[in-house]
Amino acid sequence: MNDMTPTKLKAADFATDQEVRWCPGCGDYAILKGVQRTMAEMGATPENTVFISGIGCSSRFPYYMETYGFHTIHGRAPAIATGVKLANPDLDVWIVTGDGDGLSIGGNHMMHLLRRNLDCQVLLFNNEIYGLTKGQYSPTSRVGTRSPSTPYGSVDAPAEPCAFALGSGARFLARCIDTAQKQMPDILKRAHAHKGASFVELYQNCIVYNDDVFGAFTDKKESAHTQIWLQHGEPMLFANGEKGIALDTETLALKVVDVKDGDWQAAGVRVHDERNKVMAGLLIAMRVPDFPVALGVIYENPAPSFEQDVRTQNVEASKGKVVDLEALIKKGQTWEVNQKKLREV
Amino acid sequence: MNDMTPTKLKAADFATDQEVRWCPGCGDYAILKGVQRTMAEMGATPENTVFISGIGCSSRFPYYMETYGFHTIHGRAPAIATGVKLANPDLDVWIVTGDGDGLSIGGNHMMHLLRRNLDCQVLLFNNEIYGLTKGQYSPTSRVGTRSPSTPYGSVDAPAEPCAFALGSGARFLARCIDTAQKQMPDILKRAHAHKGASFVELYQNCIVYNDDVFGAFTDKKESAHTQIWLQHGEPMLFANGEKGIALDTETLALKVVDVKDGDWQAAGVRVHDERNKVMAGLLIAMRVPDFPVALGVIYENPAPSFEQDVRTQNVEASKGKVVDLEALIKKGQTWEVNQKKLREV
Amino acid sequence: MATKLKDQTAAASEREAVTVRFAGDSGDGMQLTGGQFTQSTALAGSDLATFPDFPAEIRAPQGTTFGVSAFQINFGSEAIETAGDAPDILIAMNPAALKTNLSALKPGGLIIADTGEFGPRNLKKAGYEENPLETDELKDYQLVAFDISAQTLESVKEFGLGNKEALRSKNMWTLGLVLWMFDRDRQPIRDWLHSKFAKNLDIALANEAALNAGHAYGETAEIAQGLGRYHVGAAEVEPGLYRTVTGGEALSLGLVAGASLVDLPLFFGSYPITPASPLLHTLSRLKEFGVTTFQAEDEIAAICASIGASYAGQLGVTSSSGPGIALKGEAMGLAVMTELPLVIVNSQRGGPSTGLPTKTEQSDLYQALYGRNGDAPMPVIAARSPVDAFDCAIEACRIAVEYMTPVMLLTDGYIGNAAEPWRVPAIESYERRPATHYAGEAVSPYKRDEKLARVWIKPGTPGLMHRIGGIEKNADTGNIDYAPANHQKMTDIRQAKINGVADTIPDQGFELGGPDDDLVVVGWGSTYGPIHQAVKRARRGGAKVAQVHIRHLWPMPKNLGPLLKDFDRILVPEMNTGQLKTVLRDQFLVDAKPLNKVSGQPFKIAEIGNAIEEALS
Amino acid sequence: MATKLKDQTAAASEREAVTVRFAGDSGDGMQLTGGQFTQSTALAGSDLATFPDFPAEIRAPQGTTFGVSAFQINFGSEAIETAGDAPDILIAMNPAALKTNLSALKPGGLIIADTGEFGPRNLKKAGYEENPLETDELKDYQLVAFDISAQTLESVKEFGLGNKEALRSKNMWTLGLVLWMFDRDRQPIRDWLHSKFAKNLDIALANEAALNAGHAYGETAEIAQGLGRYHVGAAEVEPGLYRTVTGGEALSLGLVAGASLVDLPLFFGSYPITPASPLLHTLSRLKEFGVTTFQAEDEIAAICASIGASYAGQLGVTSSSGPGIALKGEAMGLAVMTELPLVIVNSQRGGPSTGLPTKTEQSDLYQALYGRNGDAPMPVIAARSPVDAFDCAIEACRIAVEYMTPVMLLTDGYIGNAAEPWRVPAIESYERRPATHYAGEAVSPYKRDEKLARVWIKPGTPGLMHRIGGIEKNADTGNIDYAPANHQKMTDIRQAKINGVADTIPDQGFELGGPDDDLVVVGWGSTYGPIHQAVKRARRGGAKVAQVHIRHLWPMPKNLGPLLKDFDRILVPEMNTGQLKTVLRDQFLVDAKPLNKVSGQPFKIAEIGNAIEEALS
Numbered sequence A, B: 001m002n003d004m005t006p007t008k009l010k011a012a013d014f015a016t017d018q019e020v021r022w023c024p025g026c027g028d029y030a031i032l033k034g035v036q037r038t039m040a041e042m043g044a045t046p047e048n049t050v051f052i053s054g055i056g057c058s059s060r061f062p063y064y065m066e067t068y069g070f071h072t073i074h075g076r077a078p079a080i081a082t083g084v085k086l087a088n089p090d091l092d093v094w095i096v097t098g099d100g101d102g103l104s105i106g107g108n109h110m111m112h113l114l115r116r117n118l119d120c121q122v123l124l125f126n127n128e129i130y131g132l133t134k135g136q137y138s139p140t141s142r143v144g145t146r147s148p149s150t151p152y153g154s155v156d157a158p159a160e161p162c163a164f165a166l167g168s169g170a171r172f173l174a175r176c177i178d179t180a181q182k183q184m185p186d187i188l189k190r191a192h193a194h195k196g197a198s199f200v201e202l203y204q205n206c207i208v209y210n211d212d213v214f215g216a217f218t219d220k221k222e223s224a225h226t227q228i229w230l231q232h233g234e235p236m237l238f239a240n241g242e243k244g245i246a247l248d249t250e251t252l253a254l255k256v257v258d259v260k261d262g263d264w265q266a267a268g269v270r271v272h273d274e275r276n277k278v279m280a281g282l283l284i285a286m287r288v289p290d291f292p293v294a295l296g297v298i299y300e301n302p303a304p305s306f307e308q309d310v311r312t313q314n315v316e317a318s319k320g321k322v323v324d325l326e327a328l329i330k331k332g333q334t335w336e337v338n339q340k341k342l343r344e345v
Numbered sequence C, D: 001m002a003t004k005l006k007d008q009t010a011a012a013s014e015r016e017a018v019t020v021r022f023a024g025d026s027g028d029g030m031q032l033t034g035g036q037f038t039q040s041t042a043l044a045g046s047d048l049a050t051f052p053d054f055p056a057e058i059r060a061p062q063g064t065t066f067g068v069s070a071f072q073i074n075f076g077s078e079a080i081e082t083a084g085d086a087p088d089i090l091i092a093m094n095p096a097a098l099k100t101n102l103s104a105l106k107p108g109g110l111i112i113a114d115t116g117e118f119g120p121r122n123l124k125k126a127g128y129e130e131n132p133l134e135t136d137e138l139k140d141y142q143l144v145a146f147d148i149s150a151q152t153l154e155s156v157k158e159f160g161l162g163n164k165e166a167l168r169s170k171n172m173w174t175l176g177l178v179l180w181m182f183d184r185d186r187q188p189i190r191d192w193l194h195s196k197f198a199k200n201l202d203i204a205l206a207n208e209a210a211l212n213a214g215h216a217y218g219e220t221a222e223i224a225q226g227l228g229r230y231h232v233g234a235a236e237v238e239p240g241l242y243r244t245v246t247g248g249e250a251l252s253l254g255l256v257a258g259a260s261l262v263d264l265p266l267f268f269g270s271y272p273i274t275p276a277s278p279l280l281h282t283l284s285r286l287k288e289f290g291v292t293t294f295q296a297e298d299e300i301a302a303i304c305a306s307i308g309a310s311y312a313g314q315l316g317v318t319s320s321s322g323p324g325i326a327l328k329g330e331a332m333g334l335a336v337m338t339e340l341p342l343v344i345v346n347s348q349r350g351g352p353s354t355g356l357p358t359k360t361e362q363s364d365l366y367q368a369l370y371g372r373n374g375d376a377p378m379p380v381i382a383a384r385s386p387v388d389a390f391d392c393a394i395e396a397c398r399i400a401v402e403y404m405t406p407v408m409l410l411t412d413g414y415i416g417n418a419a420e421p422w423r424v425p426a427i428e429s430y431e432r433r434p435a436t437h438y439a440g441e442a443v444s445p446y447k448r449d450e451k452l453a454r455v456w457i458k459p460g461t462p463g464l465m466h467r468i469g470g471i472e473k474n475a476d477t478g479n480i481d482y483a484p485a486n487h488q489k490m491t492d493i494r495q496a497k498i499n500g501v502a503d504t505i506p507d508q509g510f511e512l513g514g515p516d517d518d519l520v521v522v523g524w525g526s527t528y529g530p531i532h533q534a535v536k537r538a539r540r541g542g543a544k545v546a547q548v549h550i551r552h553l554w555p556m557p558k559n560l561g562p563l564l565k566d567f568d569r570i571l572v573p574e575m576n577t578g579q580l581k582t583v584l585r586d587q588f589l590v591d592a593k594p595l596n597k598v599s600g601q602p603f604k605i606a607e608i609g610n611a612i613e614e615a616l617s
């Protein structure tokens, strides 16, 4: 007998037959794996899923996903995605971009996508470098970054992707690390579940041009002290519960406090509230060594999504109107000419 | 005897002979007046002052300033200004832009200018509309704005210019109203004094396409209750001192409190601290009727400016190097050919 | 009442065609007046063409020369195709309007001036030292000058409006007078006033009163001596239902019709820019026709969103003017490479750079044909007139979908704003060619049909997942492929596909004349009107001159080369420095001679006429 | 040791020219090896040309065909102008390198293969079912296959490196062998190794040991039988000091020299893109020459910042490749309109869209000449070779400043990466023409000199405050002016100014042949080499064929029209679908016939040779 029940897809079913063309050891591999796993776990439908990217190493991503994919031009993925989603809101749209693609040439589209709140997931692979063009510094590179275009070190202050997103009006912010395979699927599922634009910054190691730039907090040995994985409604604890994040309510600055015997309340550790935008802004700014780096879902505050509002308005505005092309072109003051007269030439 | 002492310039000396071509009653006139007055009061040198604008009604501004002026292309004034300032850091660069010019097409350049911290003043004339192109809604237009391109009302959430600037890394934020001639010169002088990029949002009335859109807080009769003019180090009071801004330290939300007998401390009113970025973020978001609108200098936190760092690096990197073009082109492995041989053709 | 009236009969004189120019301050409502007069002219059965000519400023200061807004209409009993070289009648609502428009007036033409506005302040603002109505500066014209302002105030007195408010009806007073001059029915205007001011009856009535008063003023022969009355007969035209349309309206309707004929929802992504914005405005009101409009953050986002919509299965259309089209260049390349349907509308304006935003020009042909990196062929078609924009839009949609390609549709500021009567076509007279989204067996995304168009697979279609992008793809599999032979093959295919569009376009015909003439005048776009009139006149004068007007600028009709090679003399009038000329010489090696005008103004018939004469001498 | 060695003498054979192709995995250091061999060849006095051909991927997975990196060098005792049609010798470091490069090899050519890499895994990755070294697949070639990997490991044993580390020296071993084949001095390479690995003596020594071992392997005749030894004489060249340069280097140096000759600080605003980025990299190291580099947020910002710098009195230069140049179009119009000096460098690559980023093409000529809105004329010049890029850069700077105009300078991926010997010129042999910033009496910003260049007034200059912008300006006052006559006048001036550049450029000459020949081959840019060689060969064979190569593509040399009109047959080889052809036909009405190749690869001499033969038959 023919078994017609759809079999659940595995991570491997989301891989294409294309040879993956990143440098051996590139963090992109891990993210690809994490995304494919997430797809399988979510039970994503390949044909309803579209990956849209710009240009960059990271933007090669769609070629490796057995879904629909569009590898567009540098920086423009958010704009293309907006058209895709407006044309077909049923599609599940994922944008893959880099720190150069999404924040340098594409910063404007990013801001407007976030502001408009298009329902999609933005995965920004931040390796603090231009990988594809061979290692120039990027808008997220730290001051002093030596690169082919800044042989004496970069001087300009870097952009902070999540702060930029927040200022642009983003309503879902999360962070993850390429190698954090355990946490990644949950974060991506949360991003996917969020209606509206979800902005996910993925710290991604470029082994060739910027190796270990996130070492200060990605090093597994130190991670208990350098990473804090936020959970909504849970106290913001790290270092195996021995430290926590508190707030100085006078200066409105965060501080790390020691937690004795698990009594985080006494230490003044705050509970993570995803809805709190002010806290989100503060958490984003935490930097090693003074603080752990904030990871996980930092902020969520849903609102109606752009394509939904557009669709609704289209429907509302059309209500009760006759769709008659013939009548449309005859609109306005018209007159009839009856007798046949030939125009002279 | 010939009097050679330079006479102090008057506001009128900063006006060109060009007829001003804004609609009668446009808020741009007031801003022009305010800027010209500021110039005179600051003792600005016309030849060292450059006004650079994009395209829009507001961007006509340079034509009316008897200084150097460059009316460029839509959205690109920040990029042009960056070149001007890098080429000649001694020039005093003012950027004039609109909500469309500076935040729609030009949002990316704006973010990078702010992030890099180029020493210049950005005057963003926010009229929440595209004036020059006859009234389409802009990225700052509120939801529901009916305009020629949104006959059924706009659906997308507006950008908040100051929040965007803050998220982009701005280190000086101020707000003013076109008609606030009393406060404008001081605010502009503060912007000018700030080393680095100063972002000044000017609420500007477009009498033709968006008349009175800021009426809720610009109406003079209500202004005591709808405006709060911030002063560093002063308690945040308004309504003639009968109300103030306090902070709920649990939710981190601002609230309006009543001040009895001038005892603002008792009411929990906070003192305005320009250095506090978190407070800046909160103040920016205040909206009538629940809050007064925050005006004046909201945030300042100086850091070395981009063009200065670039210049310094140029000088440092050049130190001790021989500037010999001949030697430069002869660099690397060379060899000498002695006998004259003719190449065949 | 002013001086210098020449004795003249007030009886209606028969005219084949008349050109009237309304000119006043931006605030004087000249565009409205012109529009209503146009409507009235159309209803009277004359053929007509209009030329709205307004200032770059939104509202320039009152009384200034740069704040003058003008509206010209040419109408007649013969076929009218231009707004007229020189007005017969100039209505000057203030000194600035007189100053800026006088030079255009026909020698001996009639000036109607409102003395009420010729006070010292306004004279000064317009740069007059003396009042020209009182010197002999206007001695070569007929001048009828009287206090229209006062007349208007008088006529609306009973409504108790403020002075400023009352003077708003000046334009209706003037319109009333002009309607009298041409013996027109006032009723349609009255109806329009009442519908426009439905919520404000007083204003409607005041305007009506002013209209009637102006008309009555004309009838009072004593006062109106010097004002001629004209009779312009109905034009001889095809029977049918008519309306007036501007190019902007016709283009919008054409896009809606074009999308409907290929059976696709229309996605319109745009960013406002003069003179392209009206398309966005019109289409955003037509949601019930399956139209989604998207005002993007810039032109790049606008075209990209449209590409995205096409990728998702709709018909993406984007629209801008020169500077915005320049920004879209890179993304057009993406559409070429990914072979997605897309229509790009360019409403040309004066360039380069910001140039002259409110003036007309056709200087973006180079950009349309050649303005992309790499070998990126793209069909280009151009509308010749407001009415023609409708058919061109339909044609652009057809080609885009049938060949899976971006198509550039050129129009210009003149066509966009100008109005002419339109015999409304029957939609069923257009062929329906519904697009198909492939949903069959697994297939390469670069599988092509006999026209070399690749399959259009919509995301969402089960079993056909695939990846496209701007990097060169293997001709067979659609996977990334940098191999030399493959790139050559794909380049050849892209070129062959676009060249193949010529298979489905009509042969080039002659508008006037034929192969036996001595000279052919070749044009494209909005020069059609003046060229047609000039050639017609020259032919009447016995000249052996033909006219060819090209809609399909790329690829060109297959017979165009042979057709042109028959001529020794080829004249190419263009509102640019000679861009079509380049294409013709390149493609057909014919000695096409340019006739260029780059002043932001349409050609005058006489300018082309003179060039014809010269070419034939 | 593998099979199929043919008996052959190991004595050095004299060759006029030899082409060697090093091919291996991206990680195998082929570009470095090629570069050092180039240096050695230059020092030996041969003329040479190179063609680095690397993958689009940063580091493709080891062993794959798309991860193959190749470096080709052609050198000889006669003038060498191409990297050679087909290699005489192919060094294949792994199966993928053999697979992808074999078809290019000359019939009977020599293959040197590292058997150590021909294991089952690598064979599979390259798509070989059987080991080609062991079948008769290579029977038409000479094959020398042995375990270079093992030999290398052996040679560096004493340094105690890890296996992976040790194998890194494979390329030096191979280089040693090739140096032996051509009887080259190893000392310069040793010096280079020690300076490169100054901080890591062990690595330097290991590499040196591998180099020596490879050389010694050659000398061991027994083992190296089948390996020919070649002697390639020194080329006959002008006396002088020589170095090798790539086009990228020469262009950077030329910009520095160009700015210096006009006495201006250089401002370089750019955004990284392949293959344009090396300019940014090189210039950012030359700060002591008054160079400011600015990596902008995108190409639009890059050109705008450069325009800003020019406005402020420096020499603004911006640089990109096709897609980035497309984005700059609007801002170029601004530079045209405001008449500011600016150099725009386009390092062309395969298009359209993202296309083939690492491959070469010359398909952006249309874009350079025509890719802007409005009538926006701009000088365009193109470099023909790596060395020529130096002079072209100087020329671009001169024109920009002398005529107050943006200038487009075209180069391409091939020129940028290829190297050739350069007789280093004396800077004083170039004319200095210092720019002047006007600082005199009050003056209109549109006051022009006899060349129609407007005054350049730097902000900061007292008493000369003025406003410029992208809107049309009055020809006399510089104030905004939309008047028709003024726009016509300014359009005419802009055109006349750029046409006038032709007054200061040299007449077009013949590279080979002259007016009496039957055919002229006309080229531009990097096709110079293959065209020159092909024409030379054809002439040797008695063909009456001349060569013309155009540097100044706009405006063109004044005598070019008459020169071309002398010919009945004109052949235009281009790495595009026929873009220069369009210009020649348009401008001169000559029947220029295109010869097009759009494969991402330079022309082969033979391809042009065949076309010449055909054209003459």
Ligand SMILES: Cc1ncc(C[n+]2csc(CCOP(=O)(O)OP(=O)(O)O)c2C)c(N)n1
Pocket (backbone or CB within 6 Å): A055, A056, A057, A058, A059, A073, A074, A097, A098, A099, A100, A101, A102, A125, A127, A129, A130, A131, A132, A133, A138, C330, D271, D272, D273, D274, D299, D323, D324, D327, D354
């Ligand atoms: C218009 C345009 N400009 C520039 C480029 C060159 N380019 C390709 S990717 C890239 C930056 C890549 O950086 P990022 O987005 O951080 O991606 P990564 O490679 O680091 O993943 C650049 C500058 C291009 N392809 N197109």
Ligand SMILES: Cc1ncc(C[n+]2csc(CCOP(=O)(O)OP(=O)(O)O)c2C)c(N)n1
Pocket (backbone or CB within 6 Å): B055, B056, B057, B058, B059, B073, B074, B097, B098, B099, B100, B101, B102, B125, B127, B129, B130, B131, B132, B133, B138, C271, C272, C273, C274, C299, C323, C324, C327, C354, D330
């Ligand atoms: C590339 C380009 N796109 C579009 C335009 C048309 N345009 C000119 S100004 C403007 C928006 C103006 O809005 P804003 O910046 O808010 O200025 P305002 O007129 O309101 O002062 C637009 C869309 C243009 N000139 N150039």
Ligand code: SF4
Pocket (backbone or CB within 6 Å): A021, A022, A023, A025, A026, A027, A028, A057, A058, A127, A131, A132, A205, A206, A207, A208, A209, D058, D059
């Ligand atoms: S260059 Fe960096 S980011 Fe790009 S593939 Fe290689 S390791 Fe990854």
Ligand code: SF4
Pocket (backbone or CB within 6 Å): B021, B022, B023, B025, B026, B027, B028, B057, B058, B127, B131, B132, B205, B206, B207, B208, B209, C058, C059
């Ligand atoms: S349109 Fe609005 S913003 Fe523009 S000049 Fe008029 S009133 Fe001012």
Ligand SMILES: [Mg+2]
Pocket (backbone or CB within 6 Å): A056, A098, A099, A100, A125, A126, A127, A128, A129, A130, A131, A138
């Ligand atoms: Mg990156």
Ligand SMILES: [Mg+2]
Pocket (backbone or CB within 6 Å): B056, B098, B099, B100, B125, B126, B127, B128, B129, B130, B131, B138
């Ligand atoms: Mg605005």
